[in-house]
Amino acid sequence: MRPKGGWKSVTDVEIATAEYVDWFNHRRLHGEIGMVSPVELEALHWATVRSDHYSEAPVPVGAGSN
Secondary structure, three states: OOOOOOOOOHHHHHHHHHHHHHHHHHHOOEHHHOOEOHHHHHHHHHHHOOHHHOOOOOOOOOOOOO
16 A cells, blocks of 8 residues: 555565565455465465476576576
8 A cells, every 4th residue: 555645765666566466465365266365276286286297398508597
């Protein structure tokens, strides 16, 4: 929620955005997915998926390096 008079700096906006994203993903109960948080549903999903369902692709050498 925006404070009265606005934020004082970009850092304040970044902190408010991070707090909102944390709430949205970890504490918000979503009615369409059984009144659980999105993080809980994703954890349940990955706990029930068999690992052999996905083939492991090797990471190319040098990936992510400059």
